[in-house]
Every structure is written in C-alpha cells, then in structure tokens.
Amino acid sequence: NAGVTQTPKFQVLKTGQSMTLQCAQDMNHEYMSWYRQDPGMGLRLIHYSVGAGITDQGEVPNGYNVSRSTTEDFPLRLLSAAPSQTSVYFCASSYSARVSDTGELFFGEGSRLTVL
Amino acid sequence: DAKTTQPTSMDCAEGRAANLPCNHSTISGNEYVYWYRQIHSQGPQYIIHGLKNNETNEMASLIITEDRKSSTLILPHATLRDTAVYYCIVRAYSGYSTLTFGKGTMLLVSP
Numbered sequence: 001n002a003g004v005t006q007t008p009k010f011q012v013l014k015t016g017q018s019m020t021l022q023c024a025q026d027m028n029h030e031y032m033s034w035y036r037q038d039p040g041m042g043l044r045l046i047h048y049s050v051g052a053g054i055t056d057q058g059e060v061p062n063g064y065n066v067s068r069s070t071t072e073d074f075p076l077r078l079l080s081a082a083p084s085q086t087s088v089y090f091c092a093s094s095y096s097a098r099v100s101d102t103g104e105l106f107f108g109e110g111s112r113l114t115v116l
Numbered sequence: 117d118a119k120t121t122q123p124t125s126m127d128c129a130e131g132r133a134a135n136l137p138c139n140h141s142t143i144s145g146n147e148y149v150y151w152y153r154q155i156h157s158q159g160p161q162y163i164i165h166g167l168k169n170n171e172t173n174e175m176a177s178l179i180i181t182e183d184r185k186s187s188t189l190i191l192p193h194a195t196l197r198d199t200a201v202y203y204c205i206v207r208a209y210s211g212y213s214t215l216t217f218g219k220g221t222m223l224l225v226s227p
Binding site: 044058 | 152157158159160161162165203214215216217218219220
C-alpha cells in the first residue's frame with residue numbers, strides 16, 4: 001500500500017515552460033486535493049476533486065489546471081510557469097470530502113518546484 | 117469555516133507534556149476541531165479531531181472547553197521527534213468542506 005505518491009520530487013523550470021505534477025493514490029479515495037506551501041506560510045488550497053470528473057477551485061487556483069479522469073490520479077498542470085509558482089506542492093486525499101467522514105487527509109511527500 | 121488563533125512558537129522539554137493551545141472563539145455548533153502536524157519538509161500528518169467531547173488516541177489528547185471557544189492539544193510525553201509545526205483547524209459539519217491550514221505553532225522539543 002503506497003498511499004499518496006507524488007512525482008517528481010524536485011523540478012526546476014524556466015519561466016514560460018509547462019509541466020505536470022503527478023499525484024496517485026491507491027486507497028480508492030474519493031477526495032483529492034493540491035496544496036502549495038511557501039516559506040513561513042501555511043498550506044494553501046489550489047484545486048480539489050470530490051470524485052472522478054468533478055473538480056473545483058480552492059483558495060489560489062490561478063495559473064493551475066487540474067482534471068480527474070480516474071479515481072486514482074489527480075495531476076496538476078502549470079501551463080506557463082512563473083517565478084511566483086516556486087513552492088512546495090502537496091497532494092492529499094481522503095476517503096470522502098463529506099464532513100461525515102473522519103476528515104483525515106493523507107498527504108504525499110511533496111514536490112519542490114523552482115521556476116527561474 | 118471559523119478562524120483559529122495559535123501561538124507562533126512554543127518550547128517543551130523532552131519527556132514533559134506539551135500543551136498546545138488554540139483559540140476558535142467564532143466556532144459554530146456544526147464545526148469540528150482538527151489537529152495536524154508537519155515535521156520539517158514532510159507532508160502534514162493527521163493527529164486527532166473532536167466536536168465537543170474530549171478525545172484521546174495513541175498520539176495525543178484533545179481537550180475542548182465547554183463553550184467550545186478554545187481547545188488544547190496535549191502530547192503527554194514529548195520526544196525530539198515531536199518537533200514540528202502543529203495546525204489547529206475548524207471544519208464545518210455539512211456538505212463538502214475542505215481543510216484550511218493557517219500558520220500553526222512551531223513546537224520545539226529540547227533534550
């Protein structure tokens with residue numbers, strides 16, 4: 001049972017380049033989300049999904065796209081990277097986004113992105 | 117969701133109890149209190165949650181005041197590995213609700 005797997009762990013991009021951060025979970029979780037964390041800050045929600053085919057914006061969605069074609073995968077796309085997107089990105093999942101669930105989020109190990 | 121207020125940092129001696137406070141004075145009746153922690157460079161880890169009763173698990177205890185306006189996370193015997201940022205979060209008990217992380221409390225456990 002791998003849990004939540006993020007790839008790549010480290011990435012350096014040039015301004016204007018595009019890339020996709022991959023996130024996969026093997027726990028059959030309904031809910032998946034992406035957060036970013038900047039130095040000295042808490043985690044800020046970028047996008048989330050409550051099931052395959054359903055996505056929604058979080059607190060800081062600009063510059064990022066997501067899709068959820070399968071239960072297992074929730075990739076985060078940067079179409080034209082900017083230095084302001086330099087951050088550590090965390091993917092998280094839980095059985096359900098419904099608060100009748102425990103609300104326990106399982107996090108990946110993070111992907112550290114630098115945009116030059 | 118209600119906002120929370122936590123001290124920026126706290127210190128604790130190894131082997132002693134660590135008591136981390138959280139103020140959530142605007143909490144409403146349908147909101148739960150959650151605690152997570154983040155050890156340096158790792159993804160956050162769930163610790164415990166509660167509504168109005170005190171809760172205990174293998175990691176910690178959660179004490180919620182009777183008026184629910186504040187809570188305390190207790191690590192009974194802190195170890196060096198408990199050094200981390202601790203986040204207190206409130207979450208509505210209705211429909212779908214995401215977790216919003218603030219800046220948390222940096223707990224430093226020293227020998």
